[in-house]
Amino acid sequence: xxxxxxxxxxxxxxxxxxxxxxxxxxxxxxxxxxxxxxxxxxxxxxxxxxxxxxxxxxxxxxxxxxxxxxxxxxxxxxxxxxxxxxxxxxxxxxxxxxxxxxxxxxxxxxx
Numbered sequence: 237x238x239x240x241x242x243x244x245x246x247x248x249x250x251x252x253x254x255x256x257x258x259x260x261x262x263x264x265x266x267x268x269x270x271x272x273x274x275x276x277x278x279x280x281x282x283x284x285x286x287x288x289x290x291x292x293x294x295x296x297x298x299x300x301x302x303x304x305x306x307x308x309x310x311x312x313x314x315x316x317x318x319x320x321x322x323x324x325x326x327x328x329x330x331x332x333x334x335x336x337x338x339x340x341x342x343x344x345x346x347x
Contacts, residue, residue, distance in 0.1 A: 248278070248286040257292070258299050268298055271309055274316065296331065 255262040258329045269275045269285070277285040287295075301312040 237244060248288060249292065251277075251285045251287070252257065254287050254292065260299070260303075265295065268295065272298060272313065272316070296328075300331075 246345075249257075251262045251265055255265050258265075266285075269277065271295070275287075275291055277291055279285055279286045297316065300313055301307040302309065302314060307315060
């Protein structure tokens with residue numbers, strides 16, 4: 237059996253990459269970092285933020301609560317503390333539904 241190289245997964249993301257993933261400004265990511273204790277990016281020697289996949293999941297959940305469901309920051313904070321698994325699941329489902337919608341729109345355009 238031939239040796240297969242394990243696919244290399246990116247472990248850290250810059251603030252500009254994260255902002256691009258969520259279609260927001262980097263300043264909003266920095267603001268959420270100050271407002272939510274759960275976002276704790278590492279910083280390199282230059283002080284640049286490096287976000288982990290766990291940080292991305294947290295940001296995705298916050299983005300879903302604030303931008304899509306209309307929560308206030310305080311409401312999002314309370315919801316994350318009271319029901320963290322439910323908030324994560326809701327954000328994941330919403331993301332998947334958006335991907336499906338985009339796929340269906342693309343498919344419709346091709347017909």
